[in-house]
Amino acid sequence: MPDLSALLWPNVVAVIGASPEPDILRGRIMQVMNGHAYKGTVYPISRSHDEILGRRCYASIDKVPEKVDLAILIIPAQFVPATLAACGEAGVRAAQILTSGFAEEPGEGGAAMEDEIRAIAKRYDMAVFGPNSEGFANALNALCPTFSPAVDKTERPLLPPWRQNGHITVVAQSGGMGFAFYDHGRPKELPFNYIVTTGNEACLGILDVVDHLLDEGKTDAFILFMEDVKRGEQLCRVAEKALKAGKPIILTKIGTSDAGARAAASHTASLAGSYQAYQGIFQRYGIIEGGNTEEIVDIAAAFSYHGRNLPKGKRVGICTASGGGGGWMADLCVSAGLEIPELDAKTRATIDAYLPAYGTSQNPIDATAQAVRVTGYGGLARMAAGSDILDGIITVASCRHPGVLQREREDLIELAKEVDKPILFCSYTQPHQDSTAILSQAGFPLFGNMANCARAMAEMADYHQLRQRALAAPRIESSDAGSRDKVAAQLAAAGAVLCEYEVKPLLAAYGIATAEEALATSANDAVALAKTFSGPVALKIQSPDILHKTEAGGLALSLATDAAVRTAYDQVMAAATAQTRGVLVQAMAPKGHEMILGINHDATFGPMLMLGFGGIYVEVNPDVALTPVPLDRGAAVALLDRLAGRPLLDGVRGEGPADIDALLDLVVKLSRFAADHGAMIGELDLNPVLVHPAGQGISVVDALLVKRS
Amino acid sequence: MPDLSALLWPNVVAVIGASPEPDILRGRIMQVMNGHAYKGTVYPISRSHDEILGRRCYASIDKVPEKVDLAILIIPAQFVPATLAACGEAGVRAAQILTSGFAEEPGEGGAAMEDEIRAIAKRYDMAVFGPNSEGFANALNALCPTFSPAVDKTERPLLPPWRQNGHITVVAQSGGMGFAFYDHGRPKELPFNYIVTTGNEACLGILDVVDHLLDEGKTDAFILFMEDVKRGEQLCRVAEKALKAGKPIILTKIGTSDAGARAAASHTASLAGSYQAYQGIFQRYGIIEGGNTEEIVDIAAAFSYHGRNLPKGKRVGICTASGGGGGWMADLCVSAGLEIPELDAKTRATIDAYLPAYGTSQNPIDATAQAVRVTGYGGLARMAAGSDILDGIITVASCRHPGVLQREREDLIELAKEVDKPILFCSYTQPHQDSTAILSQAGFPLFGNMANCARAMAEMADYHQLRQRALAAPRIESSDAGSRDKVAAQLAAAGAVLCEYEVKPLLAAYGIATAEEALATSANDAVALAKTFSGPVALKIQSPDILHKTEAGGLALSLATDAAVRTAYDQVMAAATAQTRGVLVQAMAPKGHEMILGINHDATFGPMLMLGFGGIYVEVNPDVALTPVPLDRGAAVALLDRLAGRPLLDGVRGEGPADIDALLDLVVKLSRFAADHGAMIGELDLNPVLVHPAGQGISVVDALLVKRS
Numbered sequence A, B: 001m002p003d004l005s006a007l008l009w010p011n012v013v014a015v016i017g018a019s020p021e022p023d024i025l026r027g028r029i030m031q032v033m034n035g036h037a038y039k040g041t042v043y044p045i046s047r048s049h050d051e052i053l054g055r056r057c058y059a060s061i062d063k064v065p066e067k068v069d070l071a072i073l074i075i076p077a078q079f080v081p082a083t084l085a086a087c088g089e090a091g092v093r094a095a096q097i098l099t100s101g102f103a104e105e106p107g108e109g110g111a112a113m114e115d116e117i118r119a120i121a122k123r124y125d126m127a128v129f130g131p132n133s134e135g136f137a138n139a140l141n142a143l144c145p146t147f148s149p150a151v152d153k154t155e156r157p158l159l160p161p162w163r164q165n166g167h168i169t170v171v172a173q174s175g176g177m178g179f180a181f182y183d184h185g186r187p188k189e190l191p192f193n194y195i196v197t198t199g200n201e202a203c204l205g206i207l208d209v210v211d212h213l214l215d216e217g218k219t220d221a222f223i224l225f226m227e228d229v230k231r232g233e234q235l236c237r238v239a240e241k242a243l244k245a246g247k248p249i250i251l252t253k254i255g256t257s258d259a260g261a262r263a264a265a266s267h268t269a270s271l272a273g274s275y276q277a278y279q280g281i282f283q284r285y286g287i288i289e290g291g292n293t294e295e296i297v298d299i300a301a302a303f304s305y306h307g308r309n310l311p312k313g314k315r316v317g318i319c320t321a322s323g324g325g326g327g328w329m330a331d332l333c334v335s336a337g338l339e340i341p342e343l344d345a346k347t348r349a350t351i352d353a354y355l356p357a358y359g360t361s362q363n364p365i366d367a368t369a370q371a372v373r374v375t376g377y378g379g380l381a382r383m384a385a386g387s388d389i390l391d392g393i394i395t396v397a398s399c400r401h402p403g404v405l406q407r408e409r410e411d412l413i414e415l416a417k418e419v420d421k422p423i424l425f426c427s428y429t430q431p432h433q434d435s436t437a438i439l440s441q442a443g444f445p446l447f448g449n450m451a452n453c454a455r456a457m458a459e460m461a462d463y464h465q466l467r468q469r470a471l472a473a474p475r476i477e478s479s480d481a482g483s484r485d486k487v488a489a490q491l492a493a494a495g496a497v498l499c500e501y502e503v504k505p506l507l508a509a510y511g512i513a514t515a516e517e518a519l520a521t522s523a524n525d526a527v528a529l530a531k532t533f534s535g536p537v538a539l540k541i542q543s544p545d546i547l548h549k550t551e552a553g554g555l556a557l558s559l560a561t562d563a564a565v566r567t568a569y570d571q572v573m574a575a576a577t578a579q580t581r582g583v584l585v586q587a588m589a590p591k592g593h594e595m596i597l598g599i600n601h602d603a604t605f606g607p608m609l610m611l612g613f614g615g616i617y618v619e620v621n622p623d624v625a626l627t628p629v630p631l632d633r634g635a636a637v638a639l640l641d642r643l644a645g646r647p648l649l650d651g652v653r654g655e656g657p658a659d660i661d662a663l664l665d666l667v668v669k670l671s672r673f674a675a676d677h678g679a680m681i682g683e684l685d686l687n688p689v690l691v692h693p694a695g696q697g698i699s700v701v702d703a704l705l706v707k708r709s
Helices: A004-008 A025-034 A077-089 A109-123 A175-188 A206-216 A232-245 A258-268 A275-284 A293-306 A323-335 A345-352 A368-385 A409-418 A433-442 A450-472 A481-493 A500-508 A523-532 A562-573 A633-641 A646-650 A660-680 B004-008 B025-034 B077-089 B109-123 B175-188 B206-216 B232-245 B258-268 B275-284 B293-306 B323-335 B345-352 B368-385 B409-418 B433-442 B450-472 B481-493 B500-508 B523-532 B562-573 B633-641 B646-650 B660-680
Strands: A012-016 A041-045 A070-073 A094-097 A127-129 A136-138 A168-172 A192-197 A221-226 A249-253 A316-320 A392-397 A423-427 A517-520 A537-542 A555-559 A582-587 A593-602 A606-613 A624-628 A681-691 A698-700 A704-707 B012-016 B041-045 B070-073 B094-097 B127-129 B136-138 B168-172 B192-197 B221-226 B249-253 B316-320 B392-397 B423-427 B517-520 B537-542 B555-559 B582-587 B593-602 B606-613 B624-628 B681-691 B698-700 B704-707
Touching: A004 A094, A004 A127, A004 A136, A004 A206, A012 A025, A070 A077, A077 A094, A077 A109, A109 A127, A168 A175, A168 A206, A175 A192, A175 A221, A175 A293, A175 A433, A175 B323, A192 A206, A206 A221, A206 A232, A221 A293, A232 A275, A232 A450, A249 A275, A249 A293, A258 B323, A275 A624, A275 A633, A293 A450, A316 A323, A316 A368, A323 A392, A323 A450, A323 B175, A323 B258, A345 A368, A368 A392, A368 A409, A368 A423, A392 A450, A409 A433, A423 A450, A450 A633, A481 A500, A481 A660, A500 A517, A500 A537, A500 A582, A500 A660, A500 A704, A517 A523, A523 A537, A523 A562, A523 A582, A537 A562, A555 A562, A562 A582, A593 A660, A606 A633, A606 A660, A624 A633, A633 A646, A633 A660, A660 A681, A660 A698, B004 B094, B004 B127, B004 B136, B004 B206, B012 B025, B070 B077, B077 B094, B077 B109, B109 B127, B168 B175, B168 B206, B175 B192, B175 B221, B175 B293, B175 B433, B192 B206, B206 B221, B206 B232, B221 B293, B232 B275, B232 B450, B249 B275, B249 B293, B275 B624, B275 B633, B293 B450, B316 B323, B316 B368, B323 B392, B323 B450, B345 B368, B368 B392, B368 B409, B368 B423, B392 B450, B409 B433, B423 B450, B450 B633, B481 B500, B481 B660, B500 B517, B500 B537, B500 B582, B500 B660, B500 B704, B517 B523, B523 B537, B523 B562, B523 B582, B537 B562, B555 B562, B562 B582, B593 B624, B593 B660, B606 B633, B606 B660, B624 B633, B633 B646, B633 B660, B660 B681, B660 B698
Parallel strands: A012 A041, A012 A070, A070 A094, A094 A127, A168 A192, A168 A221, A221 A249, A316 A392, A392 A423, B012 B041, B012 B070, B070 B094, B094 B127, B168 B192, B168 B221, B221 B249, B316 B392, B392 B423
Antiparallel strands: A136 A192, A517 A582, A537 A555, A537 A582, A593 A606, A593 A681, A606 A624, A681 A698, A681 A704, B136 B192, B517 B582, B537 B555, B537 B582, B593 B606, B593 B681, B606 B624, B681 B698, B681 B704
């Protein structure tokens, strides 16, 4: 990968196509750059002007008197390839192409030009953003080569001067949306170090940027606006790297609806993958999906301030002077998955010393305005944070007038030093800018949306837990090479569809137990086999033509006598096709929870393991979860926990717990099978898998594998 | 009910306990009132001051030289009853008690004082808010008897001067939360006519206020912050009245979690009812629940502007110059239940005339910044609104700079006159106040949150549909008086628990068909009865002691022979208790979709009908919906539509549609049964009810009634 440092941290920048006209994009970019105290040098490249905004122009890149690090191209599309090549010749190390009119247009021309751009970038080892990008901003260096009005000169500096850590980076394909996050977040006094918009991503994509910034180490949380991912494996790799580094990614993935996908496709000339697969990857690696700009910014805000003191659990104390506000926040916390425990007697006694009779310290702690005038919101939060049974504090206040917090400014600074639990402040009125600043200077975020505040706390707790588990996870053992090669050879040799009798031995090579079962090719065979098994048997026709045995009449269950087996054999064989291989005789499995497992090939991410509950709701409201493979046991637990039906396995209906251990074991083994052979598997269905009571294992009752075509 | 007009529209107001000190609440209220151009007279009542803010003080209410309409009491709690009585004596018609320290305090004293207040109010026929209220604001009359800083004198008038309709009223028990809605909504240029906070509601509650304002007719949408409802039937009545009047109610109900309920209970001294029952009522009458302040205000904003041209359906066109923004909005619309159809060829051709090659008119319509400079956002929306296949338009734009909309100000005014479909504008950057004002003056809302904008459109479409149905609903026929009285007598005479054999005849009196079934008291009886039924039978022990027959061994199924019936009879009777009445012999029902119906007594709302799907998910994720009774058929359809499993009845698994007609018929009949006899029913369970294929009816396979104790 070319060096992104030259792109983001250039000393010398050339703007090719620069103009003095403030009303056209080529002039706006000069205006925007000029509005900030960038310490490097900016050369406008223009044939029609001698100087722009006091900077001398040069007619072409090779005329610039010093070596240029970054070239910004804002010239008609047809001139872009040659100009980029000229930059390469002149030793330019990075380029950003703002021009549109490439692959997002109908026809082949634009895509071909992007291929050309890619080739040129490779030839000269240049780091290139775009085309069709809106530019980027490096707030740390006051460099804003973009025409986005969001970072045009404003009354506010690009970064809150007092924020030395908790930096947030925005990376987006869409320029408008990328800078919108900054626009929403800056008034919250959030320190955005980079806003990068990558446009059509002919060369560098958003994941390349994240990957680089993880190495660079200046970013503490990422906001991504994702339209598509070109290389699925890169998302997994970068997401895992970010998780291990403790740098959360908060994002939205557009294209989840057909109409959204239509928009993404026409807009950045690419097709979106399966949203379910994306979700599987997000959940596996702790990537947080946000529903709207404000929510995403608010979640990032929580991590920006409290990334180094995340809540160790989900128990929250709510401090307020508004009974109504505290009650609403309690509901919102619970619906976000948090707990609001009744406070312990010791902490209550401490707080009660300040409360009038109509206040309460039970939690929500409704201290009343009267008590808060004495304790301050900081003092109240401090007392609550002292409780051993709380992992984090949410303070609900009205911050529309700065006076409330001004009088406890010093105490809030002390509070941040003393308490190592996260304390989120939330204003139920519109927060005054000074209120936000006072809290920010102390080290606390101020939310203006109660639901976002509750969710941010919950996401921090979940992230902490997931990351601890990921850091503690053992290295996944590789499969036995002999078994792996043997299965690979068998799979390669098999036909397009593998019936149950062919799939089971492959699974057995990965330690997945099969039932008592064997293929019969005559009624006599079947009767003889059935005798050797314990209990009644099932007969199942085995033919690659018959994907739905029940509908075809190729299935008979619960056969307890020789006669029944013999009759059933003939009935089942009546469904036979030319390709029929025989009838699988299988001991009937005992009862159990009906689950489904499978492997599906996703166009973007390759093999994904699927786990879910069967039953009547599969069609209308499937309870399934996907994940990339392989999985360690901890990841298998997390996968299972994502199912709404999970509590059923604990025996909520009074029938006792199911054999969850055996199920997890199956998930882990199947994930290795998928990792080793996913390239050859279009679809593998184990449906149903019966999960028996604890200690009694699982039964894989059916299996079908369709190879990738 | 006393006349609320005297409270909200007084000509003469006395503030009892007024003070000139701006730092205490008794002084703040004078400051706040003084900040607005109220045309009536305000008399401070004070013994320690001669004048306050230039107004002459009087020592007591009877000294005031003219008749007072409204008295504001902000004096210590113990003086409230006597002072209120003095007001009554002086002919004061209304009072607002801001003082706290009543039923929200521990002990009996506060509640007793509230009883006293209630008695005094009744004696003098006074309309009374409070105690423990934060006051109200009547923006139409510039009257703000409240100490809320939200309506303190600001640079902005209380109402946007150009808004002549679409008025929004906030009614809340909680003062802080009530005024928070105004605080969030006023910058959006929303016309709040009243903000009313009712506190402990010793006399008047929020529903009294809504009821009065529906009659008054000055309000077009209501925002409620609801902690509890004291009289369930009032909620149903007022909600239905609002729906018929086309005045939407948008609210949050706190106390949905245990912790939230704890807060509500300690805060306003009352217990919250069952949240599921609340939801049933909200959904029945089109009450819209919002998740946070901003969302509630945004939904109200949509109705404020477009209440008279609601979308006739769910098909939305998205206009934008940001491909990313349009795509995200499309996803959000779809997830809110809207449709984003591909645009028709005619409309596309009209739009395409303006688009560059890299734009698209498919929908989302990504016109690009280049085309929007020509058409304007208004012009683009006009073209899209011309399409027959769209019910509403959402325009996604960046409105952080007012310039964008300023240049099309006149055209936007024209647009609002020409187009009768709702057009919602949404800024993906933080909207500039002038952008909001320009759109507001034309007649359009501007959203700053894309998810809220999508949801607001969806809620308008749903509300329109529900209201049309409610207006068209036939009057529900009353039950046959003879049957009703007979069933009532039988119910009254029965024991605490009615077994299936006792319940079924009661249901039959309401036209609910029973299976072939009869009670047997000997094995011979059972065998004889079974012979007269078609097909195999089930035996079920009938005892008020045995609520769970399966667990008790009191159930035998699919008995096809005399011998089987005889054996089963003895087995089943082995579970008999002293109270056993015999064994119900019942023809086995054919297969069907397993559903559950029931009647449950809710502490707040009385009898609620419950409809849901059975199956494994009932325990972990119940798919059930509640509703008040009785129901017409349209309401039964709406109830069924609330179930996630609803599509199962259409035969999504390929088995053909179920007998939905018969199910709806059962729901309607059972709702009449509940309406007539709910007062005697603690719980009635029909579980399961089997819904057979279309034309083949339903089977009520089990029934149990527990009377209210």
